[in-house]
């Protein structure tokens with residue numbers, strides 16, 4: 001993974017896609033609709049588990065010790081946040097079923113099911129779609145619940161979901177691509193399994209590159225790839241054929257950047273290997289801010305803030 005890290009040196013690079021996006025003065029987003037897993041869930045699993053999961057040491061139903069990245073984006077851009085994300089979610093429950101809870105026994109909806117069951121039942125009104133930004137952020141649960149899951153198939157599920165959203169009227173979609181799953185504390189001390197997850201993650205990044213090209217053919221490319229959503233204001237009520245802008249965020253680049261000693265030191269992070277919460281959930285450190293990871297799987301609130309501020313730049 002370190003070879004890959006040196007290749008992808010730029011931390012905040014974002015490749016993007018759009019159709020004839022004409023920046024229109026005065027346009028802005030009103031809503032942030034989030035489809036995802038524990039990296040963006042702000043309480044769905046908490047509700048589902050009747051407050052039992054995540055544990056009390058966590059921040060009010062978040063899978064970390066403070067606001068998650070989508071909350072920072074919503075606050076920075078004054079957006080109304082709507083959370084469809086569930087901790088433990090896969091890209092499609094029919095492909096691999098995802099679970100959450102202390103005993104991993106709560107069935108949670110995957111990306112496709114979050115759209116079909118949650119979003120479709122009460123979609124955003126047509127007139128508001130142009131001012132809504134849809135987020136797609138799935139980080140590896142497919143492999144966690146089925147280590148034989150194919151990265152190409154996982155990204156195909158993401159594509160299926162994106163097309164579903166477009167059919168339902170979504171015009172602005174932000175896809176958070178995956179990071180190197182091999183670096184999570186859960187795999188610390190087992191190079192074999194860590195290596196297997198790194199391999200899956202790298203294959204998934206390649207599959208995302210292909211996805212970007214396929215969707216560019218379908219929906220076009222953005223005028224400003226660094227800020228795909230900045231100044232973009234699609235308007236269904238005026239356009240005969242709705243325009244679609246899809247932006248991609250390279251989470252792996254950001255985490256590789258943060259893991260560089262100079263950068264982590266600057267952030268006050270001294271431990272990029274172990275979580276603040278031990279892998280058996282029995283101990284919680286007193287200095288979460290010194291950690292890259294909050295627990296075996298999830299980044300700390302500090303890292304979520306860095307991520308949220310970085311993604312705000314795309315909008």
Ligand SMILES: *[C@@H]1O[C@H](CO)[C@@H](O)[C@H](O)[C@H]1NC(C)=O
Pocket residue numbers: 189190192193
């Ligand atoms: C590493 O993880 C794999 C898969 O879970 C397991 O089969 C293997 O025994 C583990 N190795 C060590 C050294 O713990």
Ligand SMILES: *[C@@H]1O[C@H](CO)[C@@H](O)[C@H](O)[C@H]1NC(C)=O
Pocket residue numbers: 027130131233234235236237238
């Ligand atoms: C879309 O166009 C209609 C009609 O011109 C206008 O009333 C509405 O505010 C526009 N919506 C956005 C998000 O710009």
